[in-house]
Amino acid sequence: MADEKDRIASLLVKARADLDDALFEMEKLPAVSQSAVNFAAHTLGNFLSVTGGTAELLKLELADHPDPQVHKWLDALIRATELMTHTVGQLMNTAAGSEAQLRFEKLDLRRLVRQSCSGYQRAADRKQIQLIIGAAASVDVPQVWTDPVALASVLDNLLANAVKYSFPGKRIWLNIFADEAGVVCRVRDEGPGLSAEDQTRLFERGVRLTPRPTAGEVSTGYGLAVAKEWIEKLAGTIWCESQLGRGSCFFLRVPAYRQELHGTDPIARSGYWGGARPA
Numbered sequence: 001m002a003d004e005k006d007r008i009a010s011l012l013v014k015a016r017a018d019l020d021d022a023l024f025e026m027e028k029l030p031a032v033s034q035s036a037v038n039f040a041a042h043t044l045g046n047f048l049s050v051t052g053g054t055a056e057l058l059k060l061e062l063a064d065h066p067d068p069q070v071h072k073w074l075d076a077l078i079r080a081t082e083l084m085t086h087t088v089g090q091l092m093n094t095a096a097g098s099e100a101q102l103r104f105e106k107l108d109l110r111r112l113v114r115q116s117c118s119g120y121q122r123a124a125d126r127k128q129i130q131l132i133i134g135a136a137a138s139v140d141v142p143q144v145w146t147d148p149v150a151l152a153s154v155l156d157n158l159l160a161n162a163v164k165y166s167f168p169g170k171r172i173w174l175n176i177f178a179d180e181a182g183v184v185c186r187v188r189d190e191g192p193g194l195s196a197e198d199q200t201r202l203f204e205r206g207v208r209l210t211p212r213p214t215a216g217e218v219s220t221g222y223g224l225a226v227a228k229e230w231i232e233k234l235a236g237t238i239w240c241e242s243q244l245g246r247g248s249c250f251f252l253r254v255p256a257y258r259q260e261l262h263g264t265d266p267i268a269r270s271g272y273w274g275g276a277r278p279a
Contacts, residue, residue, distance in 0.1 A: 044088045052081040076119040083156075086149040102147040102233065106257045109144050109151075109183055113174050116155050120163055127168045127215055131159075134175035141176050142256040144183045150230050151254060154238070155185065157227045158250045162189040164217045165248075182236065182256050188249045194242040202240055203228040227252075 055077045062070055117131045124131050144151075162172045170190040177184055191211065194202070198209040205225040213219055231238045235255055242248035 044084075048081055048085045048088060052078065052085065055081060072118050072121070075115075079115060079119060079152075083149055083152060087153075102150060104145055104147055104262070106143045106262075107146055107148050107151070109176055109185060109254070110141060112148065112152060112155060113176060113185060116152065116159050117174065119156070120159050123160075123163050124172070127163065127166065129163060129166050129168065130171045132171055132173045134173055142178055142183055144254045145257040145262050146234050146236070146254045150234055151252075154227045154230050154234075154252055155187075157223045158187045158252065161223065162187050162191070162248075162250075164213045164215075164219070165189065165191040165211050167191070167214050178256065179253070182253045184251055184253045186249055186251050188247060190247045193244045193246050194240065194248055195244055199240060199242060203238075 055074060059071075059074045059078065062074065065071065113133060117133060121131060159172070159174070166172060166189050172190075173186075173188045175186045175188070177186075191214075193211075195210060198211075201207045201209065203224050206221045207225075208219060208221040228238050231252055231254070236253050238250070238252045240248060240250050
C-alpha cells in the first residue's frame with residue numbers, strides 16, 4: 001500500500017512538472033485563434049467536472065475511513081479542482097470578450113491558511129520540511145473582503161515557492177496579523193534568501209532568479225508576477241523582505257471586511273477589479 005501511494009505521488013509530481021514546462025513553453029507561442037481558446041477552455045471545464053464529481057463521490061464513499069490523512073488528501077483534491085475550475089471559467093469569460101469578474105465575500109484568512117498548509121503537507125513531508133502556523137493565526141483576526149479563489153491562488157504560490165526553494169529539514173512559518181491597512185499573511189522560510197538585485201526583479205514575468213529549487217522542481221519564472229497582478233486586483237499588496245543566507249519573508253495584505261463599506265450580505269459580485277463593492 002505504501003509503495004502504491006509513493007508511486008501515485010511520484011506520478012503527480014511528474015505531472016505537475018510537465019504542466020509547469022508546458023506553461024513555460026506556451027509563453028513562447030504566437031497568439032492562438034479565439035476558437036482554439038474557447039474549445040480548450042470548454043474541454044478542460046468538462047474534464048474538471050468529471051474530476052470534481054469523482055472526488056466528491058470518493059469523499060462520500062470514504063466518509064468512515066479511519067485514516068484522517070485520506071480525508072485531507074480528498075479535501076486537497078477537491079480544493080485544487082475548484083481552483084482550476086475557477087481559472088478555466090475566467091479563461092472562458094476572457095475568450096468570450098468580457099472582462100473576468102471577481103467574487104468578493106467575507107473570508108476567514110486563518111481558515112484559508114490552514115487549508116493551504118494541508119494541501120502542501122505531503123510536498124513538505126517529502127523534504128522533511130515543517131509547516132508551522134504561528135500562534136497569531138489562532139487569536140482574533142478580522143475577516144477579510146476578497147475573492148477566496150484568487151487569494152488562495154496567491155497564497156498557494158507563496159507556499160509552493162517556500163517549499164520549492166527550502167532545503168530538506170528546514171522550517172516554514174505562516175503568520176496572520178492585522179495592521180492599520182488590513183490583514184497580513186506572512187510566509188517565512190529558511191531558504192537561501194535573495195540578493196538585492198534579485199529583489200528588484202522579483203515580480204517580473206519570465207525572470208528566473210539566482211536561487212534554484214532544491215529538489216529538482218520546475219520553476220517557470222511567472223508565478224510571482226501573476227500573484228502580484230492578482231493581489232492588486234484584490235486591492236491588496238504583496239512584498240518581500242530577504243537577505244542572502246537568511247531566508248525570505250513574503251507578505252500579502254488584503255482589506256479587512258468593514259460592514260459600513262461592504263454591506264451586510266455575505267456574498268457580492270463585483271464586475272470591476274477593486275476591493276470595494278460598487279455604489
